Amino acid sequence: MTKSAFITGITGQDGAYLAKLLLQKGYRVHGGVRRISHPETTRLAALGIADQVTLHSFDLNEINNIVRVIRDTPVDEFYNLAAQSFVGASWEQPIYTGDANGMGVVRILDCLRTYHPNTRFYQASTSEMFGLVQEVPQRETTPFYPRSPYGVAKAYGHYITMNYRESFGMHASSGVLFNHESPLRGKEFVTRKITLGLAKIARGSNEVLKLGNLDVQRDWGYAGDYVRGMWLMLQQDQPDDYVLATGVTTPIREFVRYAAEALDMELEFMGRGLNEMAVERKTGRRILEVDPDFFRPAEVDLLIGDASKAKSSLGWHAKMPVKTLAAMMAQADFDALRA
Ligand code: NAP
Ligand code: F7E
Helix, strand or coil, X not given: CCCEEEEECCCCHHHHHHHHHHHHCCCEEEEEECCCCCCCCHHHHXXXXXXXXXXXXXXXXXXXXXXXXXXXXXXXXXXXXXXXXXXXXXXXXXXXHHHHHHHXXXXXXXXXXXXXXXXXXXXXXXXXXXXXXXXXXXXXXXXXXCCCHHXXXXXXXXXXXXXXXXXXXXXXXXXXXXXXXXXXXXXXXXXXXXXXXXXXXXXXXXXXXXECCCCCEECCEEHHHHHHHHHHHHHCCCXXXXXXXXXXXXXXXXXXXXXXXXXXXXXXXXXXXXXXXEEECCCCCEXXXXXXXXXXXXXXXXXXXXXXXXXXXXCCCCCCCHHHHHHHHHXXXXXXXXX
C-alpha cells in the first residue's frame, strides 16, 4: 500500500531533501507552506519535485489552521521540520520563536492525538539544546544548557514530544541533529555565507566577506545524509530519540580554507580578535574580515556529537566529510553565478 507523509517546512532545506527521499521511496507527500506574498518553492524546483508534492497552507502559530489541515489530511508519518530556524534572529524575535518552535510542536501533537493518534511523528530537535556543553562529545543523555531563545524553545519542543510519547503512547521521536548543510542552505547561515561570498570573489567581485565570531567550532554534516536518519527513526517499531552527527568538529577558519581551496584560493589568516582577517596568498588581497555586528549575545562554542546510538540502532552514519561538503557548496555557488 502507498505510504503517505506530511512535512511541515517543506520549502526549507531539510524539507526539500526529505520530500525527495520520500518520493523516491514511493510515498505520497504533503507539505505545509506558510502564507507569504511571494510563495517560494525554489528548493523543491531545484530538486525537480515541485509538481510532485501536494502543498497545504500551514502556519505553526495558528491553531485553527493546524486543526483543519491535520484533521483533513490523514497520513502515516508526520515530520515537523518547520521552525524559525535562525539562531541569531531568535534574540530579535524571542516570543515569535518560542511560539513557533515550542508551542507549535504541542499544537501539532495535540491535533494528532485527537484525530490520528497512530500517525508516526518526527520532531526536528537540535544540538543547540546542548548549548554550553556539559559533556564532550554530546549524546542523547547529555544534559541540556541552551544558550539562545531558539535553543530554549526547541528544548520545550523536545520535552513535549517525549511527554506525548510517554503520556499517550504515541509513536513520537526526536532527532537531535547537529548542523547539516548543503547547496540549498539558507544564505544567512555561516557555511553558505562563506561559500557564496568566496564564490563571488572567485568570479571577480571586490566584496570582502564579513563574519562574526571565528573562534567557534561546529560538527557539520550533509543535509542529504541527515534526512535519511529522520526517515529511519520513523521506521523503528519503538519511538525514541537519536543524535545525528559526524563526530568531527571543525573551526570556522578551517571551513573557510576548505571552501577557498575548492575555488583555487589559498588564504592566510592574520591578526587577532576584531582585527583578524584573511588575505589571499597569491595576490595579498583582503578576502575576509571580522565584523562585530555578527557576534551573538551568548555563544555555543564547541559542538561535537556522538551518533553511536543511531549507528547501532538505525544503521545510520554521516557519509560526507566536511571538506567534501565545503567544496561541494563552494562549487555549486560558483557554478550558479555563471548562469
Ligand atoms: P530552514 O531551511 O530555515 O526551513 C525552515 C522551514 O520552516 C521553511 O520551510 C520555513 O518556511 C518554515 N517555517 C518557518 N516559520 C514557520 C511558521 N511559523 N509556520 C510554518 N512554517 C514555518 O531550516 P532547515 O535547515 O531545513 O531545518 C529544518 C528543521 O530542523 C528546523 O526545525 C530547524 O530548526 C531544525 N534543525 C536544523 C538543523 C540544521 O543544521 N539545518 C539542525 C538541527 C535542527 P519559509 O520557506 O516560508 O521560510
Ligand atoms: O552559525 C558563527 C555563529 O548561523 C554557526 C541552524 O540550522 O544549526 C544552525 O544554527 C556559528 C555560530 O548556525 C557568522 O556565531 C560567525 O556560532 O550557521 P549558523 P547555528 O547557529 O549553529 C543548529 C544545529 C540549528 O538547529 C539551527 O536551526 O557560526 N558565525 N560568523 C556566524 N554565523 C552566521 N550565521 N553568520 C556569520 O557571519
